[in-house]
Amino acid sequence: MSQSSAIFAQSLMINGHDVDVNRIVSLAYTEYLDLSGPVIVLELRDEQSFIVDNYGLVDGTEIIIEMGDVHGVGDGLFKETFITMLYPTSNGVIKIEAFQQDCYNIKTPAAKAKLFNDKSPREILSALLPDLKIQSSVTGKGVYHLNPGKTPSRLLRDMARDFAAACWICRGTVYFKALSEIASLPPSLTLGLNSKNGDVDIQRFNKINNSALYKRVAHKHFSSWDTVLGHQQSTAFKDKQHVIVAYPVTPAQLANQGVYVQPMLDIVIVGDSNFVPGLNVGLDIVKLSHDAEIDESVPAKLFIQSVTHYAQGMKYNNRMMLGVIDNE
DSSP states (O other), X not given: OOOOXXXXXXXXXXXXXXXXXXXXXXXXXXXXXXXXOOEEEEEEEOTTOHHHHHSOOOTTOEEEEEEOOTTSSOOOOEEEEEEEEEOOEETTEEEEEEEEHHHHHHTSOOSSOEEEEEEOHHHHHHHHOTTSEEEEOOOOOEEEEEOTTOOHHHHHHHHHHHTTEEEEEETTEEEEEEHHHXXXXXXXXXXXXXXXXXXXXXXXXXXXOOHHHHHHHHOOEEEEEETTTEEEEOSSOTTSOEEEOSXXXXXXXXXXXXXXXXXXXXXXXXXXXXXXXXXXXXXXXXXXXTTOOBOTTSOSEEEEEEEEEEEETTEEEEEEEEXXXXXX
8 A cells, every 4th residue: 555644644545545635625434323434535536537437436346444643643544444425526526425344234135034032142243243343231032134225234223222222333343331331431531612621632622402302203102012012112201202113122222212322522633543332431521700710511421422533734733522321
């Protein structure tokens, strides 16, 4: 691979060909606390259409990027393989949108059925994502069927919801952890706004304030039919709309259907490759008032729901969505 170095992308290979990282106009690499990614949006200079014509860039092309802020504050250095989905060109710049390879594979509809009877999350993850390391702390078993035409990612999302867990792919590992476990971890550092106590300064800060929309979707009275136990109902949200789950689950799992991550803050900080989904951070937000009052409308601790590592030229920032568990 090319040995040139940029602010975040350290090397780049497209369809087996080295590409000079100095061709990169911008790179946005986003990791999520679910199976929406990882994804990249990569802009490359290609005025003479050399990459498209000579390197054979098409949908499905494999792209390998080594990433890390080796000249910055973080020490993370990792390599990911992506599969191209879109590559429109405008004014001599290619805009490539691509999924991380394992994420791409589980979003491909199944050609034949796979049946998981009385299997643990770890066993199912091992079968569906054999090339990744597994970190799963969730106990219990379930019955899940991957029917032809259904994507493995949909099955894993259903399983995560049943166990009130998060399932996500991050840097060679697939994680399956209870949301309560994620939220219980101590903060790794403190993000500060107008604060003397923060480890990292917040450059931009927005409250999301959309909890009513999330509650309207998630707060339902769930029930299912068990061939042995009969009609099973959740004990939560009995006054809400009744929704039937199409597969048999326990009453506890029915209650878990209404547990979700509520996004709270949208922030931007100086780039650091060590920020990943599921990491807990402390918040110290000080209002610009005469008494420097702490903004108590913001929770003192949140966890990272998504993080975008964005690099353009010599600028490298992280944009993060921070959230909490809603399990009322």
